[in-house]
Amino acid sequence: MPYRPKTTIEQWRILQAVVDAGGYAQAADLLNKSQSSLNHAVAKLQSMLGVELLEVKGRKAFLTEAGEVMLRRSRMVTQQIEDLERLADTIDKGWEPEIRIAVELAYPKHYLYQALLKFYPQSRGSRVQIIDSVLTGTAEIIRDKSADLVISGQVPKGHLGEPLYVTRFIPVVGSKHPLADHSKLDLAELSQQLQIVIRDTAQKPQEQGGWLKSEQRWTVDNFYEAIEILQLGLGFCWLPDYTVQAGLKDGSLKVLQLGSGGEKLAPMALLSPYEEQLGPGSKLLRQCLLAAHQTEQNRENLCTINSSGT
Structure with missing residues (x-):
C-alpha cells in the first residue's frame, strides 16, 4: 500500500x-x-x-x-x-518574462551594460531587473534564490561561479583631509579616524568582511555618496579603484599611503542560485556577460602585445 x-x-x-x-x-x-x-x-x-x-x-x-x-x-x-x-x-513558460540579476556594488557595471547591449536584440521582450547588493546581502539573495543570476564577491559553499573580475579596494580621503599629505600611516592611526562605510543590503547584516576597525563610522548607500562626503574633507573610505579615478585625476581625492595593507582584492564571480531551473533568457544573458569580459581581456592582451612590440 x-x-x-x-x-x-x-x-x-x-x-x-x-x-x-x-x-x-x-x-x-x-x-x-x-x-x-x-x-x-x-x-x-x-x-x-x-x-x-x-x-x-x-x-x-x-x-x-x-x-x-x-x-x-x-x-x-x-x-x-x-x-x-x-x-x-x-x-511551462519557456522563455522567462523577467530576469533578475543581483550585482555586488563593488563590481564595475560597464561590463554588465555591454552584455545588455548584446542581449537586448535577442531578449524577446523579457524585463530585466538589476538589483544592487552589498556583502551579506548578496549571500542572502543566493541563499533565498531571489535572483536568476548573481555577481558576488564570495561563492558560497555548494555553488560554482565563473570568475569575472578582481576589484581592487584602496583607502581614500578628500584632498582637504588632514591625512591627505601624510607620507605613511599605520592601521592603528587609521582606526582613530572617521570611516565611511557602505550599507550591507541584507535583512540581517553580518559584519563578516571589510575593514571596520574605526570606532566612528558613517554609513551610506553607495560609493558615490561616500565620495561626496570625502570631498568635503570628512573621513576616509575603502573604495574600488575604478570609482575614484576622476577624483584622483582632478586632485579632489587622495590615496592614503599605508605602511602595509594598502589595498584589498575582491574577486567577483557569476553564479546562478538554481542552475538546473535557469531559463533560456538568463542563460543567454550569462553568455553575453562572459563574452563582455572575454572581449575586454582580448583587448588588454592586444595592448600588451603592441606595447611590447614597440
Missing part, C-alpha cells in the same frame, strides 16, 4: 516561520495569519508525528533537540518543492 504522508508542506513552512521569526506572534504578522491558526498547525504537526518539536518559554518558542533535526530536514524538503515548482514554471 503506498505511503500516505501524515503532515503537509504548509505545516512545515509554518514551523519554519515560527522558528525564524522567534515566536508565534511574530510569525503570524509575517505570514498574515492569525496566531491561533499557527498554534493549531504546529500542535497538529507535533500530534501527528508523536514528537515534541517546540517548547515555549515566556513569549518565545524554542526548538527541542528532535525539533532541530526535523526542522533542518524539513527545510530541504520545502526547498525541493520550491525548486520543482520553479522548474515547472520554466518548462
